[in-house]
Amino acid sequence: MNSQFLMCPPDYFGVEYSINPxxxxxxxCVDTDNAKKQWHSLFETLxxxxxxxxxxxxxHVPDMVFTANAGLVRKELFIPSHFQHLERRQEETHFRKWFxxxxxxxxxxxxxxxxxxxxxxxxxxxSNLLWMGYGFRTDPQSQDLLKKLFSLRIIxxxxxxxxxxxxxxxxxxxSGGRVMYYPKAFSVDSLQSIKENIPAQNRIEISEEDxxxxxxxxxxxxxxxxxxxxxxxxxxRLQSLGYRVILxxxxxxxxxxxxNKCLALSLTSN
Numbered sequence: 001m002n003s004q005f006l007m008c009p010p011d012y013f014g015v016e017y018s019i020n021p022x023x024x025x026x027x028x029c030v031d032t033d034n035a036k037k038q039w040h041s042l043f044e045t046l047x048x049x050x051x052x053x054x055x056x057x058x059x060h061v062p063d064m065v066f067t068a069n070a071g072l073v074r075k076e077l078f079i080p081s082h083f084q085h086l087e088r089r090q091e092e093t094h095f096r097k098w099f100x101x102x103x104x105x106x107x108x109x110x111x112x113x114x115x116x117x118x119x120x121x122x123x124x125x126x127s128n129l130l131w132m133g134y135g136f137r138t139d140p141q142s143q144d145l146l147k148k149l150f151s152l153r154i155i156x157x158x159x160x161x162x163x164x165x166x167x168x169x170x171x172x173x174x175s176g177g178r179v180m181y182y183p184k185a186f187s188v189d190s191l192q193s194i195k196e197n198i199p200a201q202n203r204i205e206i207s208e209e210d211x212x213x214x215x216x217x218x219x220x221x222x223x224x225x226x227x228x229x230x231x232x233x234x235x236x237r238l239q240s241l242g243y244r245v246i247l248x249x250x251x252x253x254x255x256x257x258x259x260n261k262c263l264a265l266s267l268t269s270n
Contacts, residue, residue, distance in 0.1 A: 002268060003049060003050035003051070003221050003266070003268050004050055004051045004052070004053065004266075004267040004268045005046060005050050005051075005052050005053070005067075005219075005264040005265060005266055005267060006052075006053045006054075006055055006067045006070070006098075006264070006265040006267055007039075007043060007046075007052055007053070007054060007055070007067055007263060007264050007265075008054065008055040008056075008057050008064050008065050008067050009036075009039065009054065009057050009065070010032075010035050010036055010039045010057070010065045010253075011036075011057040012057050012058065012059050012060070012061065012062055012064075013030065013032070013035055013039075013062050013063075013065045013252075013253075013256075014028070014030045014032065014062045015027050015028065015029060015030050015062070015255050015256050016028075016062050017087050019085045019087055019088070020162070020163075020165050020256075020257040021162050021163050021165075021257070022163070022254065022255060022256060022257035023255070023256055023257060026255035026256070029255060030252050030255055030256070031252055032252075034251075034252050035252035035253065038248075038249065038250045038251070038252055038253065039065070039250070039253075039263065041248055042226070042248045042250060042260060042263060042264075045226060045246060045248050046219060046226060046264060049221045049224055049226075050221055052264075053102075053267065055067060055094070055095075055098055058094055060090065061088075061090050061091045061094065062256075063087070063088055063091065063256065063258075064091045064094060064095075065253070065258075065263060066119075066253075066256075066258045066262040066263060067095075067262075067263065067264060067265040068117060068118040068119055068168060068261055068262045068263070068264060068265045068266075069081055069083075069088070069091075069116050069117050069118065069119045069166075069262065069265075070091070070095040070117050070118075070265050071095060071099075071115075071117040071118075071265075072115075072117050072118060072121045072146075073104075073265070073266065073267050073268075073269055074149075074150055074269050075269065076103070076104055076105055077104065077105050077106075077107055077149070078099040078104040078105070078106050078107070079106075079107055079108070079109060079115070079117075079146070079149070080092060080095060080096050080099075080106060080108060080117075081095070081115055081116050081117040081119075082108075082109065082111065082113060082114050082115050083114070083116060083137075084114045084116065084136070084137045084138075107149055109142055109145045109146075110145065113139045113141055113142050113145065114137065114138055114139045114142070115138050115139065115142040116137040116138050116166065117265070118168060118261075118265055118266065119133075119137060119138070119166035119167065119168055119262070120132055120133040120134065120137060120138035120166055120167045120168070121133075121138075121146075121167070122167060122168060122171065122172075122173050123173065123266075123269050124173040124177070124179075125173060125174065125175045125176075125220065125222075126175065126177070127153075127177070128151070128152055128153055129152070129153045129154075129155065129197075130146070130150075130152045130153070130154045130155075131154075131155055131157060131167065131171065131173060131179075132146075132154055132155070132156045132157065132167070133156075133157050133158075133159050133166060133167025133168075133171065134156055134157075134158060134159065135158045135159035135160060135187075136159055136162065136165040136166070137165055137166060140156055143156055155193055155197060156190075156193075157171065157186055157187075157190040157193065157194070158186060158187040158189065158190045159185055159186065159187075160185065160186060160187050161184060161185045163185075163212065164182065164185040164211070165257070166262075168216070168217055168261045168262065169185075169214060169216065169217055169257070169259070169262075170182040170185035170186075170211060170216050171185075171216055172216040172217070172218050172220065172225075172261075173220070174204075174220060174225075174243070175220065175222055175223055176202070176223075176241070176242070177198070177202050178198070178202040178203070178204060178241070179194065179198050179202065179203060179204065180204040180206060180215070180216055180218075180238075181194065181203070181204070181205065181206065181216060182205070182206050182207075182208070182210075182211035182216060183205050184208070184211075185211070204234075204237060204238070204241075206234055207231065207233075207234075209231060210229065210230060210231050210234050213228060213229035213254070214227070214228045214229065214254060214258075214259030214260070215227055215228070215229055215230050215231075215234060217258070217259030217260055217261040217262060218259075218260060218261055219260050219261050219264050223242055223243050223244055224243075224244045224246060225238065225243050225244065225245050225246065226246045226248055226260055227245070227246070227247065227248070227259070227260050227261075228247070228248065228249055228250050228251070228254065228259045228260055229247065229249065230245055230247065248260060250263065
């Protein structure tokens, strides 16, 4: 297996504060037993396609289970996140220690720049392209700093719907040069950028029904897509293009505004 991910068991997961619209009406409403079952089911499925490293869960950081927000990995380099909200900044130390212990080189962005890792930075498979979202959690100037670290082509996309506060909640780069996304989550200029860079036959626009069930928040390994939900129409479209759709519901985590992709940080980039 060439793919590798970092996950964190949900021992202390819960909705204990509100920093996005999904959390607002779900404070204290997580079924912890069900959350653990859903996480372990996702872990077992992902284990069939990739090697998984585990991060020790810690008390008082309930969102640390969403490891995709830890930072961005490019070969042996790790760029740690600087979280927008105080509630999540305690996670930063735990993530940094793990990557240092595993032998990664750490490169910090400026302290004044907010950056939330794979939540807002997604590599296009098989390409030297990085998509970056901004508008709610990540500052647009983070792209300038990343360009100094990597010889990457970076396209920034402005998020305008607070329900889709991270790019990975509404946009999914796919193998074969395709992307799956929810158009209404983006500004007009950003939609134009997507159209200018991705030909029409490679753009998969999803419905609001699929979007609010985090269909775009998919873990992608080659042509395998592991996601929380997909309507029959979307499944048919993806399968017709050669993708294998694997549904692994993680409804308890949606209460905190996170889906399958949020629960796994890729340790293997292009």
